[in-house]
Amino acid sequence: MKLDVELAGVRLKNPVMTASGTFGSGMEYAGMIDLNRLGAVVTKGVSSVPWAGNPVPRVAETASGMLNAIGLQNPGIDVFCGRDIPFLRQYDTKIIVNVCGHTEDEYLEVVERLADEPVDMLEINISCPNVKEGGIAFGTDPMAVERITAAIKKKARQPVIMKLSPNVTDITQIAKAAEAGGADVLSLINTLTGMKIDIERRRFVLANRTGGLSGPAIHPVAVRMVYQVTHAVKIPVIGMGGIVTAEDAIEFLLAGAAAVSVGTATFRHPDAAIRVADGIEEYMERHGIESVSQIRLEEE
């Protein structure tokens, strides 16, 4: 039985990775869990220059989920390359760097800067709902998605994952546009835009007013979108959205995903991603499944 998977020529020891923004670059969790057990670490988004992010409060709990409006605070690519990449290289796990920007040039600057760095893949964040320019502005227009994907592919030395937003009318159009632009892999879903109001204070809970909803609340929406996208494109898809247990992850694999990411659940169980990997292995044993790609839906 084999738990390893291949994504665009990159072999991961198991199909479970961390979701961007929920795990930093792994430093804060390294003392609590064994990073070597992860298929890959997907880093928090990094931009060409440092970003200060949004004012606080930046997070709020909701029923079976949470809202965040961090605003992609990050130290910038120079600090990231000098500190975070060498840190992650100490571990036997793949490194996927999440890239963000306000403009096409800013994305390209980061992609070019990473060309000679020892990272395995790039995940391009065209779907953050919490920054005004860039992010989701690129991710909701199929023409813009195809254009920026093609521009990034021209410069990138590593395989490119385009991370898609669920805040669109038809996610398959965006997925097809990314595929047409040359994307190697797609990842979805990013958070769903939400809002929470404090009724006693009669104010928005988040300083940004809106935030991205994540956690188990969005899981069925994410499974549906992953199913739609895997049946609309030929490139592999990384499924994510509300995974807490292996069962949640296996639904994504059955919906057609090649791999999965665990995000918000890490805030509840720091070892959530490892538990999910162990649970997938146990499921495969129980069902006599030899490889992850054979976890397939019985089509009626």
Added chain:
Amino acid sequence: MDRYMEKAAVRSQTRIADGIFSLWLETPKIASLAAAGQFVNVYCNEQSRLLPRPISICETDADGGLIRLVYRVAGKGTAEFSKLGTGDTIDVLGPLGNGFIAASGIPEEGARLMLIGGGIGIPPMLGLAASLFSMRAESSTGSGIKSPRPDIVLGYRDEVFLDDDMAVFGDVYIATEDGSKGTKGTVLDAIKENAIRPDIIYACGPSPMLRAIKEYAVKHGIKAWLSLEERMACGVGACLGCVVRTERTDEHSNVRNRRVCADGPVFEATEVII
């Protein structure tokens, strides 16, 4: 940094004031490491409540493997905690954050210390008062601190709590908003009324109180160490949910933000913009 996730058994829980609960938990690993001013993540047993509740450690009994949390019921999560009885279990991660003495260093010899707590910011000050008491007791052996008995100023809206516990470790001054006990007004009113003159302040409490203490400390040239509160998600420094604006660029973030959970919660007053 060593921290542990423990399935903690409840040793005991009592209600000590209106909406305020005192919870002793069996967490041997956390208890062996915890310092005053650090906190723990307490996770709800109800799985639809995903995020941990960060709660400051009030007291530690390292030999007994216990920590004491004193918290206010502020929502559904803390309401769930308040219903826990002896023998029930709950997941706890800690110790988290820096703590007062780790932030300030050992107070210099002879320094007059003032501990200020406001409302639900009072519990961590009991832990600090107890630590300073032990450190003063050890001063003859050279490993402790040499300072006079500290002044402890406690501010409440109305009903007081933990004031008797505090009196063991220092001279307690009380302020209540309704004037039912001690000085009528704020902790600063109590400081003025009792003409207390500290060299170093340690404080935890609501933001308006901390802002007023910062202003007072700056005006009088007193070094003040403030324990801040902010909405958190991970509690360990990964998500960047709970930042505070800082005067200078921070080395970790490379912007003027520090993480309350991981770089704090205790900061030097002039370092943070509150």
